[in-house]
Every structure is written in structure tokens, then in C-alpha cells.
Amino acid sequence: MPDATESGVAYLALKAAQKLYGKATDDLRRGEFERVQAMAQRQHEVETRVLAATEARDVVVPPSTLAAAMAEIRDRYSDEEEFVADLARNGLDSASFAAALEREMKVEAILEKVATQAASVSDMDVELYYQYHPEQFRRAETRLVRHILITINDSTAENTRVEARRRIDAIAARLAKEPQRFEEQALKHSECPTALxxxxxxxxxxxxxFPQLDHALFELEAGGVSGVIESELGFHVLRCDTITVAGVLGFDQARPHIRKLLEQKRKRVCQQAWIRQLLGAE
Known part of the structure; x- marks a missing residue:
């Protein structure tokens, strides 16, 4: 099992590489690797200070919580072998990964504890935010849309361009007569997961x-069904179920979102101030 500090840094480097570059650490170019390693080293140092702080007393990660987090991560892989191989590529094994994950979760729990000291958000704070940020509460026009897709694939007899067009034309003809059958026809014929x-x-x-679909959708009236439209995926027929006109989100609707936003901002400010004070004590 790798050294705890080495595995902790490797774990943070893995996350940084994925976030910044969408790569595993061993796929990084030299400059990218150096940047990721520097970030991981610094973050590990900060976390070490957080874990040694008075506020860390009595903070624990329940084994069931850690097990659930590990299971969720493992489920992203096709099997255990792939998971273990990916860890190995990044200088980790299952045990060291679990330890680093537990460390990260404990740091997050400590920061949540610190954030309870953040200033509370008043009703006046919420109202003033709404008054001074009107642009954030303008709502664009939206349309509830359904589609039926027949893909084009010349290697499959029923999806050659000619056959796919014949099939979508037949569907479009049925819907021109009976538009209420759209959902039934989607379930029976659409080759998109949305068919279900x-x-x-x-x-x-x-x-x-896609631009051609977007243009057609916003030409439809509520309840309207389009003709056949071709995109990069194949042939489509669209139905616009409802239209929600553009407008401004009312204060009563916006209130809970604003309160949550302000609470999160104040928590971050509180946490950042605490970390600065912690590092200043070095």
C-alpha cells in the first residue's frame, strides 16, 4: 500500500487532472503534470492543517457513508478489474483510494461544521438581491418537445437512407391524420432512448x-407536429406539446433560490476566511 501522504497527493492529482484536462495523470503532458502535482501538493498541505484544527475534533465519517461513496465510484466502471487498473494507472490501490476518499470526506465535514458560523440570510437580504439583479430572473421562452428518430446507417438494411426515409415518411403520414398518437408511435418506432x-x-x-430541429420547433404552435427533418443523427418528427412564454420569474418563485444562493456564498466566505486564518497561524 502506498505511503499515506503519497496516496493522498496521488488522489488529489487524479481529481485535478480529470477536472482541468479530462485525463488520467499518466496521460498528462509535462507542463500539465507539473501544474497538477503542484496543486495537489498544496491542497494536501491545506487539508492537513484542516484535519489538525480544533474544529476537527469529533468529526468522523461513518463507515456506511464511506462504503456508499466507494460503491458509487466503483459503479462507474464495468467491473472491479477495470476499477483496480484505473487506480493503478494513477498510483493508487483500493485501500489507499478508500483512505484518501475518507480523508476528503472528513475535510468536507469539517468545512461544513465551520460554515455553521456563517452569517444568516435575512428576508431583506433576499429581497435586495432580487431588486438589484433583475437580469438573473428573466426567463426565456421554452417549449416542451417530443421527437421520433429514425437513424441512418447504410450497413443495416432497415436504416439505409432510402429505407429510413420511407419509414419516417410513413410515421409522419400517420401523425398528420392522428397527431394524438405521437407518444404511441414514438414508443413503437423511435430509435432514441426517449422512446420509453x-x-x-x-x-x-x-x-x-441541432439548428434545423431548433428552427422547426420554434415555428410550431402548441400541439403542432412537424414534417420530416434531417439532422446529424437521422430523420426526425417533432411535436411541440406546450409553450411557456418568456417572462420574469416572480419574487415568490425566486425567493427560495436566492436564499440558497446567498447561504452558499456566505458559507464559502466563512470557510475561506477560516482557512486563511488557519494558514496564517503556520
């Missing part, structure tokens, strides 16, 4: 779909 939910893509603002 009647083709539902969600309540979307402009710019979230």
Missing part, C-alpha cells in the same frame, strides 16, 4: 437542439 418516455426531450429554450 413517449419521445420526450424536455422543456427547452432556443439553442439546445
Amino acid at each position: 418516455d413517449g419521445g420526450k426531450l424536455g422543456d427547452l429554450p432556443r439553442g439546445k437542439l
Whole structure:
């Protein structure tokens, strides 16, 4: 098992490499590797100070919480062998990874404890934030959209361009006569995972779909069904279920979001001030 400090730094370097570059540490270029290592070393030093602080007394990570976190991470891999191999690439094994994860969770718990000292958020604070940040509460027009997709794949007989077009045209013809069958037709024929939910893509603002789909969607009226549209994925038919017009989020709707935002900001300020004081005592 690697040395505790080495494994702790390796764990932090792994996270930094993924966050900054989307890579494993052994895939980093020299400059990237040096930056990641410096960040990991410094963070490990800060965490060591946090763990030695008075506020760390009585803070523990329940074994069940650690086990659940480990299980969630393992589930991202196809099997245990892949998980262990990935750890090895980053200078870790299962035991050292668990120890580093527990350390990280304990640091987070200590910082949450410190954050309880943050100034409370008053109703006046919330109201003033709403008054002085009106641009944050403007809501764009959105449309609840469903689609049916037939993909194009010339290596499959039923998905050659000609056959895919024939199939989507037949679906579009049925829906032109009976648009209420859209969800049923999506479930039966769509080659998108959304088929299981009647083709539902969600309540979307402009710019979230391929340009040709986006343009067609925002030309539809509520309840309208499009003609056949081609995108990079294949052929589509869209239905616009509802339209939510652009507007401004009312204060009563915005209040809980603002309170949460301000509380999080004050917690961060409190934590950062505490860490600065802690490091200043070195």
C-alpha cells in the first residue's frame, strides 16, 4: 500500500487532472503534470492543517457513508478489474483510494461544521438581491418537445437512407391524420432512448437542439407536429406539446433560490476566511 501522504497527493492529482484536462495523470503532458502535482501538493498541505484544527475534533465519517461513496465510484466502471487498473494507472490501490476518499470526506465535514458560523440570510437580504439583479430572473421562452428518430446507417438494411426515409415518411403520414398518437408511435418506432418516455426531450429554450430541429420547433404552435427533418443523427418528427412564454420569474418563485444562493456564498466566505486564518497561524 502506498505511503499515506503519497496516496493522498496521488488522489488529489487524479481529481485535478480529470477536472482541468479530462485525463488520467499518466496521460498528462509535462507542463500539465507539473501544474497538477503542484496543486495537489498544496491542497494536501491545506487539508492537513484542516484535519489538525480544533474544529476537527469529533468529526468522523461513518463507515456506511464511506462504503456508499466507494460503491458509487466503483459503479462507474464495468467491473472491479477495470476499477483496480484505473487506480493503478494513477498510483493508487483500493485501500489507499478508500483512505484518501475518507480523508476528503472528513475535510468536507469539517468545512461544513465551520460554515455553521456563517452569517444568516435575512428576508431583506433576499429581497435586495432580487431588486438589484433583475437580469438573473428573466426567463426565456421554452417549449416542451417530443421527437421520433429514425437513424441512418447504410450497413443495416432497415436504416439505409432510402429505407429510413420511407419509414419516417410513413410515421409522419400517420401523425398528420392522428397527431394524438405521437407518444404511441414514438414508443413503437423511435430509435432514441426517449422512446420509453413517449419521445420526450424536455422543456427547452432556443439553442439546445441541432439548428434545423431548433428552427422547426420554434415555428410550431402548441400541439403542432412537424414534417420530416434531417439532422446529424437521422430523420426526425417533432411535436411541440406546450409553450411557456418568456417572462420574469416572480419574487415568490425566486425567493427560495436566492436564499440558497446567498447561504452558499456566505458559507464559502466563512470557510475561506477560516482557512486563511488557519494558514496564517503556520
